[in-house]
Amino acid sequence: HATAIKKWDLCAGNAIIKAVNGKMTTTNGKPIDYSSNSAVKVTDGIIVTRYDHEYYLSKLQKVTAKS
Secondary structure, rough: OOOEEEEOHHHHHHHHHHHHHOOEEEEOEEEEEHHHHOOOOOOOOOOEEOHHHHHHHHHHHHHHHHO
């Protein structure tokens, strides 16, 4: 997902992916911060993987850096 998205639209999916040992981060590799003092929207985009998160994250970052 590459556009701004509200965190409450991510939390259920994040819980499910974590339950199967997957990972959800921003496209910058930062975990989603659900604390009340953080921004309501994730504006960096998100990446969700079940396996090899760092591998796919690095591939995505290389592709988006070229754009």
